[in-house]
Amino acid sequence: MPVLQNGDPSLRAYFKKHAIPDIYEALLGGLLIMCPEDPLRFLEEKIKEIMEKGLYSIIWNMCIDPELSLKLKVLSETYLHTLLGLDDDQLMTLELCDKAWDFYSTNLKRMCFDAWIKYCEMKRAAEKLLQKKLAFARHHYTSKLLKLIIRKWNDWVKFHKQVQKRAIRKIRKIFETTLKNMIFKAWRKHAISTRKPKKSIEHPMSESDDLFFVESSHNEARERRHSEKRRSAVPHKHVMEEGLPIFHMKSGRDHFAKMLTQPLSQVFQYLNIVDLARCAQVSQHWKAMTQVGLVWSHINFSAVKDIITDNVAQHILQKWRTNVVHLNLHGCAILHRLTFKSIGQCMNLQELNVSECQRLNDELIRLVAEGCSALLYLNLSHTNISNGTLALLP
Numbered sequence: 503m504p505v506l507q508n509g510d511p512s513l514r515a516y517f518k519k520h521a522i523p524d525i526y527e528a529l530l531g532g533l534l535i536m537c538p539e540d541p542l543r544f545l546e547e548k549i550k551e552i553m554e555k556g557l558y559s560i561i562w563n564m565c566i567d568p569e570l571s572l573k574l575k576v577l578s579e580t581y582l583h584t585l586l587g588l589d590d591d592q593l594m595t596l597e598l599c600d601k602a603w604d605f606y607s608t609n610l611k612r613m614c615f616d617a618w619i620k621y622c623e624m625k626r627a628a629e630k631l632l633q634k635k636l637a638f639a640r641h642h643y644t645s646k647l648l649k650l651i652i653r654k655w656n657d658w659v660k661f662h663k664q665v666q667k668r669a670i671r672k673i674r675k676i677f678e679t680t681l682k683n684m685i686f687k688a689w690r691k692h693a694i695s696t697r698k699p700k701k702s703i704e705h706p707m708s709e710s711d712d713l714f715f716v717e718s719s720h721n722e723a724r725e726r727r728h729s730e731k732r733r734s735a736v737p738h739k740h741v742m743e744e745g746l747p748i749f750h751m752k753s754g755r756d757h758f759a760k761m762l763t764q765p766l767s768q769v770f771q772y773l774n775i776v777d778l779a780r781c782a783q784v785s786q787h788w789k790a791m792t793q794v795g796l797v798w799s800h801i802n803f804s805a806v807k808d809i810i811t812d813n814v815a816q817h818i819l820q821k822w823r824t825n826v827v828h829l830n831l832h833g834c835a836i837l838h839r840l841t842f843k844s845i846g847q848c849m850n851l852q853e854l855n856v857s858e859c860q861r862l863n864d865e866l867i868r869l870v871a872e873g874c875s876a877l878l879y880l881n882l883s884h885t886n887i888s889n890g891t892l893a894l895l896p
Contacts, residue, residue, distance in 0.1 A: 520557065521557045521560055524557075524560045524562070525552060525557075525560060527562050528548070528552070528560055528561065528562055528563070528564050528565050529545055529548055529549075529565055531562055531563060531565060531566060532544070532548060532564075532565025532566050533545075533565075535566045535567075535570055536565070536566060536567060536570070548564075548565045551564075552564075766791050767791060767794045767796045767797055768796070770791055770792065770794070770797045771796060771797050771799070771800055773797075774802055774805040774806055775801075775802075775803075775805075775806050775810070775818070776806055776809075778792050778797070795822065795824075795825040796825075798818075798822035798825045798826060799825050799826065799827045799828065800827065800828045801818065801819075801822070801826055801828070801829050801830070802830045803815060803829070803830060803831050803834050803837070804830045804831060804832040804833055804834060804855075807832075807833050807834045807835070807836070810834065810836065810837070811836065812836065812837055812838055812839075812840045812841050813840065815837055815840075815841040815844070816840040816841055816843075816844045819841065819844035819845060819847070819848060820844050820847070823844065823847045823848045823849070824848075824849065824850060825850070826848045826850065826851055827850055827851065827852050827853065828851075828852065828853040829845065829848070829851060829853070829854050829855070830855045831854070831855060831856045831859055832855050832856075832857050832858060832859075832881075833857075833858045833859070834859055835858075835859060835860045835861060836861075837859070837861070838861050838866075839866065842862075842866040842869050842870055843869055845869070845870050845873070845874070846869040846870050846872060846873030846874065847873055848873070848874060849873065849874070849875065849876065850876055851874045851876065851877055852876055852877060852878045852879065853877075853878065853879040854870065854874070854877060854879065854880050854881070855881040856880075856881065856882060856885065857881045857882065857883040857884055857885065858883070858884045858885070859885055860885075860886075862882075862885045862886065862887065863886060863887075864887060864888055864891040867882075867887055867891050868891065
C-alpha cells in the first residue's frame with residue numbers, strides 16, 4: 503500500500519518539490535550497484551555532487567560508475583513515486599486491483615467457455631460426419647449385397663430356365679412319339695378291321711411307289727384355262743401355271759406327315775408361289791402346311807413376275823397381311839394400285855423391294871408409307887419417285 507496515499511497533502515507536495523524520491527532512488531541505486539567500502543562517505547560525496555549540479559540534473563544512475571551503468575536496464579524510473587503514492591497517474595488501489603482481477607478472471611472464463619463451446623461444436627460436427635460416412639458405407643454395403651443377390655438369383659433363374667427348356671423338349675419329344683405310336687396303332691387296327699377280302703388278291707406295292715408323277719395333258723390344260731376365264735371374277739385360292747404337273751397318292755399314305763411342322767414350314771418357306779400351289783395339291787397334310795403363317799413371311803413375287811396378276815397378289819397379301827415381313831416386287835411391272843393398297847395393310851412389313859417397277863408412282867408409295875409403320879428397308883432403285891415423296895418417308 504503506498505505510504506503517502508492518505509497522508510498530509512503538504513507533505514506530498516514537499517516530497518514532489520524537492521525531488522526526494524529521485525534523490526533516494528539515485529543514492530540507493532549507487533549503493534546497491536557500487537557497493538562502496540565506506541557507505542557514509544560515498545553518500546556524502548554523492549550528495550555534494552547533487553547539490554552542485556542541482557535537482558534538475560538528478561537521474562537514477564548518476565551515482566553509478568558509467569562503465570557499470572551501460573550494463574543496466576531501466577525497469578521503472580517512477581517506481582518510488584508509485585510506492586510513496588506521489589504518482590497520481592499510476593496510483594494503484596485495492597479497488598483497481600479487484601476490478602483488474604475481476605476483468606482478467608471474467609475474460610479468462612469467457613475465453614475458456616468459448617473454447618469449450620468450439621470444442622463441443624467440433625466434436626458434434628465430427629460425430630455428424632462420422633454418422634454420414636457410416637450411413638453411406640451401410641448404403642454402399644447393402645447395394646453391393648443386393649446386386650450380388652440379384653446376380654445370383656438371375657443366374658439361378660437362367661439355369662432353371664435352361665433345365666426347364668430341356669425338360670420341355672424331352673417331354674414334347676416323348677409326347678409326340680407316343681402320340682404318333684398311338685395314332686399309328688389306331689390307324690393300323692382300323693385298317694385291319696375294315697380291310698375287305700378282295701384286296702388280298704391285289705399285288706403288294708413298295709413304299710417307293712406310293713407317290714408317282716402324272717403329266718397333265720394339253721386337253722386338261724385347255725379345259726382348266728377355259729374354266730379359269732369363266733371364274734375370273736373370283737380370285738383363285740392357289741396360283742397354277744399351264745401344264746403344271748399334279749400329284750396323286752396311290753396307296754393313300756403320306757410319309758411326310760410324320761415330320762414335325764416347324765422343319766417342314768422352313769422347307770416350304772424357300773418355295774415360290776407356283777411351287778406352293780403344286781404342293782397344296784399333293785395331300786391334305788401338304789395343303790395344311792401351305793397355310794402356315796411362317797411360310798408366307800417371305801413372299802417373292804419377282805420369281806413369278808411374268809404370270810402374277812394384280813388380283814392374285816391382292817388376294818395373297820390380304821390373306822397373309824399380318825404375317826408378311828419380307829416382300830420382293832423386283833421387276834413386277836404388272837402390279838399396280840390393288841397390290842400396293844394391300845401392301846399398305848401389312849402392318850408387320852419390315853423389308854420391301856420395288857426396284858424396276860415401271861408403274862410405281864408417288865401416290866402408291868404414300869399408301870405404303872402410311873400403312874407400314876414397321877418398315878426398315880425400302881429399295882426404290884430405277885423407279886420414277888420424286889424427291890418430295892422421299893422427304894415424306896420416315
